[in-house]
Amino acid sequence: MEIVYALIGLAIGVALGAGGLYVYETTQGKNRKRLAEEEADRLVQDAQNQAKQLVVEAKDEAHDIQREAEENAKKRRAELDRESDRLTKRRDDLDARYERLDLREQNLNKRQSKLDKRQNELTTMYDEQKAELERVAEMTREEARQELLSIVEEETRNDMARRIREIEEETKIEADRRARDIIALAIQRIASEQVNEIAVSVVPLPTDEMKGRIIGRNGRNIRSFEQATGVDVVVDDTPEAVTISSFDPIRREVARRTMEKLVLDGRIHPARIEKLVSDSRKEVERIVREEGERAAYEAGVPGLHSEIIKLLGRLKFRTSYGQNQHGHAIETAHIAGMIAAELGADVSIAKAGGLLHDIGKAVDHEIEGTHAQIGADFAKRFGVGPRIVNAIASHHHEVEQEYVESIIVEAADAISGARPGARRESLDTYIRRVKALEDIAKEFEGVDQSFALQAGREVRIMVKPDEIDDLAAMRLARDISRRIEETMQYPGQIKVTIIRETRAVDYAK
Known part of the structure; x- marks a missing residue:
């Protein structure tokens, strides 16, 4: 029985201890809840204070931005006003210049009318004088011009040909003498071997x-x-x-x-x-x-x-x-x-x-x-x-x-x-070059015959004397020389000689 009572007492003690623990934990939970609520209220109060501060700062910043925008708008408006004034002044200047140009154009038109009238008067006077001259001379202006030109041309052609020949002869003599001296001296001072290669x-x-x-x-x-x-x-x-x-x-x-x-x-x-x-x-x-x-x-x-x-x-x-x-x-x-x-x-x-x-x-x-x-x-x-x-x-x-x-x-x-021995060419090439040289000379009008001489380094051309005069012969020599330079390839240079011969034949009876 004692043991039973002891067990019962132990059970009662355990029950009382558990109840005390429950009461303790309940009290602690209430305290924590109260502290949490107080902390939440404090956080909400801080958030509200910070929000108010941000609102105040935002209003200040917006006010600054608005003030700066108003100042920029005033500056821009002032610039636009100045630009408008400048454009207005420029337009006034252009209007004035246009008026001056218009006035000048009117003056020019008046002067042009006077000039046209004067030109018409001069043309009429010129026609009258020309008609009077044609009546006195008994030939037209074109006929008189042609006759004068033919007389002048006939008189000057021989003088020109003679003078050109004299100048060319003097120039050739001096140039040949000087060139011979220079070339002879240059050739004397050089000695080179002869080299022949094949293809x-x-x-x-x-x-x-x-x-x-x-x-x-x-x-x-x-x-x-x-x-x-x-x-x-x-x-x-x-x-x-x-x-x-x-x-x-x-x-x-x-x-x-x-x-x-x-x-x-x-x-x-x-x-x-x-x-x-x-x-x-x-x-x-x-x-x-x-x-x-x-x-x-x-x-x-x-x-x-x-x-x-x-x-x-x-x-x-x-x-x-x-x-x-x-x-x-x-x-x-x-x-x-x-x-x-x-x-x-x-x-x-x-x-x-x-x-x-x-x-x-x-x-x-x-x-x-x-x-x-x-x-x-x-x-x-x-x-x-x-x-x-x-x-x-x-x-x-x-x-x-x-x-x-x-x-x-x-x-x-x-x-x-x-120079002698420097170059050579095949027989076929030589024949083609000489034939081409003679054919080029025969292409020109007034050429009777042409002959290539000195291995193709000279071409002598016989011309028809009734078609080619002295001046035309000199022009023909230059033209043939240019044609040879443009169409042929050849070593050295080619001399072009024009021969014009006039024969007068009569018979004594």
């Missing part, structure tokens, strides 16, 4: 059996060679030789060197051909650079661009009428420098113009245009001076010669190309 290269072979190895099985070797070098290889009946042909002298030289190496080595197959072509191309490029530098050094023209040096070197493999253009360029530079020194011109510009005058021939097969224009454009692109560029462009009279050095370069070019 194809011939490679000798040790035996004719080598031709079959060059061609290869089914022609694979020769096809590979032609594709790699860009040339045509001619294997014909020529004993122990093959011919290489190409319009590009650089390609032809690369092909020639490659073929010589193949023949010497004996191993001929596509891979070997490509290797030797690459080696030969590098050799030729090196030679081109060295020859360009040598030309500039020998001519005494320093400071040229590397691209111009390359073109000068390419001229080593370029010929014209059988004359090597590399040697021709150096020779022309020397002659131009000597002539410039004799005449007191700029020697350095004359030398540079002579050295570079045919530089366009190095690429004229690649670029459309004449070699003079190509060379001038190329030189201008790489910083060559305008006086030298003019000498290059004008040495065939394609543009106007603006400086004395341009004339000197043209003369030096003609001397170098026309």
Whole structure:
């Protein structure tokens, strides 16, 4: 029983403890709720205060913005007022000017009316005087004019022809004497070798059996060679030789060197051909650079661009009428420098113009245009001076010669190309050139016969004396010379001689 009572007592104690704990927790919850409500009220009060402060600040800022906008509007209105005043004043000025112009126009109209009236009076007086003169002279004004002109023309033609002949003869005598002295001195001071090149290269072979190895099985070797070098290889009946042909002298030289190496080595197959072509191309490029530098050094023209040096070197493999253009360029530079020194011109510009005058021939097969224009454009692109560029462009009279050095370069070019042994041409080309020269002369009216002499360096023309007088003969010589310059290409110069012969025949009976 005691144990039961003890358990009952324990249960009662636990119950009382739980009730006390509940009462404690309930009291604490109420306190926390009260504190939370107080904190919320405080936060709401702070938010309301901050909102009021923001409203006050926003009103102040809006007031400032409104005041600034009003000030800007006042300034803009003042500017507009000033602009309006200025435009009003400008309009008033224009109205006044228009009124003055209108008044001036009215005055001009009045003066024009007076002038027209005066002109009509003068015209009437002129017509009356002309009619009176025609009545007295018994011929019209046009008839009198024609008769007067014919008389004056007849009297002056012979005087003009005689005077022109005298002036030309005096000028030619003095110019020939002076030119002979200068050219003779220039030629005496230069000695150049004669160089003859051809448009194809011939490679000798040790035996004719080598031709079959060059061609290869089914022609694979020769096809590979032609594709790699860009040339045509001619294997014909020529004993122990093959011919290489190409319009590009650089390609032809690369092909020639490659073929010589193949023949010497004996191993001929596509891979070997490509290797030797690459080696030969590098050799030729090196030679081109060295020859360009040598030309500039020998001519005494320093400071040229590397691209111009390359073109000068390419001229080593370029010929014209059988004359090597590399040697021709150096020779022309020397002659131009000597002539410039004799005449007191700029020697350095004359030398540079002579050295570079045919530089366009190095690429004229690649670029459309004449070699003079190509060379001038190329030189201008790489910083060559305008006086030298003019000498290059004008040495065939394609543009106007603006400086004395341009004339000197043209003369030096003609001397170098026309000296004995400098140039040659094939028989067919020579015959075609001579025939074209005679045909050009026969195209003009009044020409009876024409004859090309001195290997095409002179053309003598017989004219009909009843159609061509002395003055017309001189004009005809100039016209034929211009036509030859415009339509033909030739080394040196061509002399045009007009022969007019009048014969009086009578019979004694």
